Amino acid sequence: MIDGASDTIQFAHRHLLGIEGLSPDDITLLLDRSESYVEQNRRIDKKKSVLRGRTIINLFFEASTRTRTSFELAGKRLGGDVINMSVSTSSIKKGETLIDTAMTLNAMHPDVLVLRHPDAGAAKLLSEKVNCAVINAGDGSHEHPTQALLDALTIRRRRGRLEGLKVAICGDIVHSRVARSNIHLLNTMGARVRLIAPRTLIPEGVERLGVEVFHDMNEGLEDCDIVMMLRLQTERMHGNFFPSIREYFHFFGLDYEKLSSAKPDALIMHPGPMNRGVEIDSEVADDIGRSAIREQVEMGVAVRMACLELLTLNRPETEQRNL
Amino acid sequence: MAGKPSESLGRVAYVNARLVDPASGLDAPGALLTEGEVIADFGAGLFGEGVPEGIKVVDCGGHCLIPGLVDIRVQLREPGEEHKGTLASGGRAATAGGITTMVCLPNTVPVIDDMSVVEFIARRARLLGLTKVYCYGAVTKGLEGRALAEMGMLAEAGAVAFTDGIKAVGDAQVMRRALSYAGTYRLLIVQHPEESSLAEDGAMNAGETATRLGLQGIPRAAEIIIVERDIRLVEMTGGRIHFAHVSTAEAIEAVARAKARGLNVTCDTAPPYFALNETAVGDYRTFAKLSPPLRAEADRQAVVEGVKNGTIDAIASDHAPQDEDAKRLPFAQAACGGIGLETLLPVSLEFYQNGQMSLTDVLRLLTCGPADVLGLSAGRLEKGLPADLTLFDPDRAWKVVADDLLSKSKNSPFDGRPVQGRVLRTVVDGRAVYGREG
DSSP states (O other): OHHHHGGGOOOSOSOBOOSTTOOHHHHHHHHHHHHHHHHHHHSSOOOOOTTTTOEEEEEESSOOSHHHHHHHHHHHHTTOEEEEEETTTSGGGGTOOHHHHHHHHHTTOOSEEEEEESSTTHHHHHHTTOSSEEEEEEETTTBOHHHHHHHHHHHHHHHSOOTTOEEEEESOOTTOHHHHHHHHHHHHTTOEEEEEOOGGGSOTTGGGGTOEEESOHHHHHTTOSEEEEOOOOGGGOOSOSSSOHHHHHHHHSBOHHHHTTSOTTOEEEOOSOOOBTTTBOHHHHTOTTTBOHHHHHHHHHHHHHHHHHHHHHTSOHHHHHHO | OOOOTTSOOOEEEEEEEEEEETTTTEEEEEEEEEETTEEEEEESSTTTTOOOTTOEEEEOTTOEEEEOEEEEEEOOOTTTOTTTOOHHHHHHHHHHTTEEEEEEOSOSSSOSOSHHHHHHHHHHHHHHTSSEEEEOBOSBGGGOSSSBOOHHHHHHHTOOSEEOTTSOOOOHHHHHHHHHHHHHTTOEEEEOOOOHHHHTTOSEESSHHHHHHTOOEEOTHHHHHHHHHHHHHHHHHTOEEEEOSOOSHHHHHHHHHHHHTTOSEEEEEOHHHHHOOGGGGTTTOGGGOOSSOOOOHHHHHHHHHHHHHTSSOEEOOOBOOOOHHHHSSOGGGSOOOBOOTTTHHHHHTHHHHTTSSOHHHHHHTTTHHHHHHHTOSOSSOOTTSBOOEEEEEEEEEEEOOGGGSSSSSOOOTTTTOEEEEEEEEEEETTEEEEEOOO
């Protein structure tokens, strides 16, 4: 069914560098497409041949378990050839610049480059230098579009819609690419976004992105449908943004007491990896009735399959032949 | 003198008083009734028919009965430096000075950067039953100016605001984060406005006197730079700041401009900065070595003007006990600071005695003014509020003799000064904690 429909589906972008700039139709297309892969991934035979003969390179300059594995599985389940390159084994260690690495890889005719990089704008820079499609798997504190898409898919499957939902994103907003991508996606799809964090973790001018800002969990969570917790990204913190883990958890860690301000059936989400006892209480994280955290990981593979498929289909045949 | 919690206080009528309450503007002859620990009633007509049976009567002799003074900057030295002062010695000196609420700095040993120290001080002060003691929490751990202290939890434990005490938060990024983080919980940061790199080698105000004495100077700019910088940071972060003991004309002007722009900026000063100038250092008199240093006459006049025109929100004692060993040293080596609990009221009353301000206006800066800076429900006469009261004779003349003061350390910069205004009785939670005969 998916194969049959492929010829008529058009994703209007050559790369997936961020959520900002995608239309509601773009996002709906990606989510609908992802939906069909969810079922396929639950079958015993998960393999398709959509990407047969295509090459995907995962280029990861930051440690990652779930995102890299998720992209690798997504590529393989669609029948593509997937190569993983991480910074510890690449020539970057020997002093090569990002662009030189990109040019080298480009000469090997990949169809998709999946890039994770600690600097904002790295995916954009790469996309300007290579012939293949680029998927941003996280660039610094800028965007992480597939994470926002998998979050949206999780919400849509649980709640049936995105429009009109009240979503709280809590924690280290200032360093979070997940937050930025989610803000763009949720706003584009008509959800209402609230940010909750100490003032030191709220980036300047964020209200202009169309969100409401709170500094108190109970106030901010009031009447929310979805509670997204973020990891404290201490590796990106220079200087101190809060005094201690215990004070942070006391005021901003999600526990049942604070959760009681949200709607009784509010869904708890976390992009992972979780710091238990820092931003989220273990009991809450493991609450099967409330927590969608494991489901998010499952949706991740489906979303990445859809992204790989749509971006590959999008590529003109001629360009590839002539390279 | 200190009342026991179990003691039944009953009702006490303070009759024949001049009631002055700066918060409401009241200044009239009348009476006040306390019931247990709270103010039950007060006013001009109260007990016009005489005091009913069963109520204890205190005749105020026509003197001023006012809300107890609120002193928002004291160092009590306990825990850690009990040889300089204790909660008990500071408490007794405060009650003698008519102060019923005081707020101590966190530069104790250990530093007040942990909830347990807040609770220790609160419990000790409660057991003493003298002047009420609140405390500031540290802005940075160990007052080291680097890592933020647990301001949220310290506030929950009872810290009323945050400061690094007698040190400025020097690093601009740390101050920015501190203001921003404190803003999360709507907490106030109190800054000792002094750029330490300009001040650390100095012993007194920079200028002619310092030059004649051969002492290294602390430039006025050290204060102005931090005040102006922090106002920018408040604007950037949406935080709240209070500058302690401002002493220069430009710092006061900067605060006035910030207020006019609607920023959350307040300031206080201390009696030495409007009552003394750098000439008090005289012949290397270490009791006049203060931080910030006593300034030149033009700055003293600017402080007087700031007090009169309302730019300065409060007068605090800046009580800083130092033992003899810390002061009996060559000037440059001597410790900074002066005691001030018992001279706060009479030296401030000089504004009233010399006709520069009304009694109500002076008392406002010692009662509801400082209480409002910190959001304390003290410093005003209101039915139902704790009966924290001060009875004083504004005209009684006396001479400050450092050795006669109740403070454990005797380092008063006002030693020998003739003053007017004597506290006759101090009441905390309905209990008389200080009384002067005759």
